[in-house]
Amino acid sequence: MVNQNGKTVVVxxxxxxxxxxxxxxxxxxxxxxxxxxDISSSPSSAVASEQSCKKLIHSNSSNQSSRKLLLNxxxxxxxxxxxxxxxxxxxLIGEPYERGFFCNDEDLMHPYHISTVKHWMLFVFGIIIPVxxxxxxxxxxxxxxxxxxxxxxFFKWTISACKQNLYKYIGMFLLGxxxxxxxxxxxxxxxxxxRPHFITLCQPVLNADGSDCNDTKNFNRYIEDFTCSxxxxxxxxxxxxxxxxxxxxSSFSFFTMTFCALYLNARLQWNGTQIxxxxxxxxxxxxxxxxxxxxxxxxxxxxxxxxxxSALGFVLALFVCQKILKFKRRExxxxxxxxxxxxxxxxxxxxSV
Numbered sequence: 001m002v003n004q005n006g007k008t009v010v011v012x013x014x015x016x017x018x019x020x021x022x023x024x025x026x027x028x029x030x031x032x033x034x035x036x037x038d039i040s041s042s043p044s045s046a047v048a049s050e051q052s053c054k055k056l057i058h059s060n061s062s063n064q065s066s067r068k069l070l071l072n073x074x075x076x077x078x079x080x081x082x083x084x085x086x087x088x089x090x091x092l093i094g095e096p097y098e099r100g101f102f103c104n105d106e107d108l109m110h111p112y113h114i115s116t117v118k119h120w121m122l123f124v125f126g127i128i129i130p131v132x133x134x135x136x137x138x139x140x141x142x143x144x145x146x147x148x149x150x151x152x153x154f155f156k157w158t159i160s161a162c163k164q165n166l167y168k169y170i171g172m173f174l175l176g177x178x179x180x181x182x183x184x185x186x187x188x189x190x191x192x193x194x195r196p197h198f199i200t201l202c203q204p205v206l207n208a209d210g211s212d213c214n215d216t217k218n219f220n221r222y223i224e225d226f227t228c229s230x231x232x233x234x235x236x237x238x239x240x241x242x243x244x245x246x247x248x249x250s251s252f253s254f255f256t257m258t259f260c261a262l263y264l265n266a267r268l269q270w271n272g273t274q275i276x277x278x279x280x281x282x283x284x285x286x287x288x289x290x291x292x293x294x295x296x297x298x299x300x301x302x303x304x305x306x307x308x309x310s311a312l313g314f315v316l317a318l319f320v321c322q323k324i325l326k327f328k329r330r331e332x333x334x335x336x337x338x339x340x341x342x343x344x345x346x347x348x349x350x351x352s353v
Contacts (some may be wrong), residue, residue: 090186123173205229250295262322290311
């Protein structure tokens with residue numbers, strides 16, 4: 001600045017002090033301020049203060065990871081609950097599509113038989129056995145120390161790699177199973193196809209004139225307005241008559257057994273002969289194949305129902321294992337193999353050549 005005498009006068013302006021927000025009272029910021037003041041006042045406490053800050057930051061990040069993991073677990077159980085409730089709604093209040101039939105349709109005149117594979121047998125072979133196989137395999141893998149995952153902290157608990165794998169594989173197995181059942185129910189109630197024993201079990205009577213299928217005038221006649229005259233038929237059986245396509249037993253057995261076979265192929269580490277491993281996989285697929293064929297021989301389903309159900313379960317198991325869980329066959333890498341003989345370069349012979 002120039003004054004009246006022509007001299008230059010330098011005026012020093014006061015420097016602006018940084019504004020400190022008094023509202024910043026978070027525990028972390030307050031702890032950092034205290035640590036900084038401790039460091040300036042006492043140099044000997046610098047190391048201890050730095051370690052306490054690191055512990056505090058690590059504790060906050062650990063709590064955030066635990067909360068995120070808890071949220072994922074809640075979402076997983078919510079999805080299982082939603083799919084399970086959907087199946088229950090179909091079972092309780094669902095009404096299959098009402099279609100007609102022909103009295104001379106031979107595919108609907110088969111006798112009524114009791115199922116060869118009971119529901120409790122299907123539950124044991126389809127649910128309990130795969131869960132036991134997954135549980136046993138993961139325990140054996142944890143004992144041998146070949147798990148790829150590391151232990152994680154969940155609040156005050158430590159979750160081992162074995163428990164993580166059990167949660168992942170059993171959870172995906174159960175989710176895939178009930179998803180397969182839901183897709184099957186959607187098709188069943190949308191199509192409403194009659195079972196092969198429909199005419200035998202229902203004994204339909206036309207509401208228009210009271211005639212039945214033994215009357216020749218009803219041959220080649222598409223009948224929609226009828227009533228089942230068999231007094232032994234319950235409402236549950238009347239509903240079940242219209243749920244032939246696709247076969248739920250076939251889709252269920254093929255999904256569970258195919259999933260279990262692919263799981264064994266990817267996770268079971270067997271140093272002995274591979275024949276036993278392949279034999280176990282063969283037994284699983286054979287059980288699903290027998291269950292599906294029994295639905296045809298028991299006149300519970302048409303052959304096309306069994307084919308559609310088997311294909312649905314098989315394809316869904318492949319999708320879950322290959323695209324979601326990403327099962328891959330473990331093969332030995334040639335780079336990790338050690339040769340029994342160590343070859344060395346003889347520089348003397350090389351020079352002589």
